[in-house]
Amino acid sequence: MPLSPAPLTRGLLRDDVHARLQDAIVDGSLAPGEQLRDGELAERLGVSRTPVREALLELAQVGLVQATPGRSTVVAPLEEAAVRDAQAVVGALHALAVRAAVPRLTAAQLNEMRAANAAFRAALSQRDVNGAMEADARFHLVALEACGNAAAIAVIARYEPVLRRVERLRFASHEGAASAERHDRLIALCAAGDADGASRLAESTWQSLTLSPAPTEQDHA
Numbered sequence: 001m002p003l004s005p006a007p008l009t010r011g012l013l014r015d016d017v018h019a020r021l022q023d024a025i026v027d028g029s030l031a032p033g034e035q036l037r038d039g040e041l042a043e044r045l046g047v048s049r050t051p052v053r054e055a056l057l058e059l060a061q062v063g064l065v066q067a068t069p070g071r072s073t074v075v076a077p078l079e080e081a082a083v084r085d086a087q088a089v090v091g092a093l094h095a096l097a098v099r100a101a102v103p104r105l106t107a108a109q110l111n112e113m114r115a116a117n118a119a120f121r122a123a124l125s126q127r128d129v130n131g132a133m134e135a136d137a138r139f140h141l142v143a144l145e146a147c148g149n150a151a152a153i154a155v156i157a158r159y160e161p162v163l164r165r166v167e168r169l170r171f172a173s174h175e176g177a178a179s180a181e182r183h184d185r186l187i188a189l190c191a192a193g194d195a196d197g198a199s200r201l202a203e204s205t206w207q208s209l210t211l212s213p214a215p216t217e218q219d220h221a
Helices: 014-026 038-045 049-061 080-104 107-125 129-147 150-171 176-191 195-207
Strands: 065-067 073-075
Touching (some): 038 049, 080 129, 080 150, 129 176
């Protein structure tokens, strides 16, 4: 079992179980095709089967888990159709969030984006995919927090993990360096107050993700 053996608190809720399982799928600890037995997961997490079953149902609804009646529940494979569906939603909502965030971003928040991108570059240079994932998430979070749209943030949080699985593949390859350059361009557009340009770039960032090798055009991260 790849999940941490440390038991969770007695007051664990479904959302906590969901987060642990989601993180394990995104980081590859639970691999595509791996069978998910609710009893085993419940024992390892120190909870009853009910929150595990509820979490698996939610993960199936967003495409991270495949559950077939009468058959086993498994970690969903990475599929183009699921990626495209998530891109359509996540890309559009990041564009909306960035457009709203640009006029609100402070100098301190722009510096947060620069610091996150510096950490992102450093992680890539050290082949630290986990560190790159964490820094990339911090980078995008600045605009999300500044936008003030709770509904957009909630929907992004629901579907973005599908794309984070693809990002891991990109950040583990030479293509990750282009993502840092894209971040630089986004910071420059935000600092210049170009909400339209920043919005378009934010959306194209997510649209550029692919399971096949990415093109080398400058608009692809």
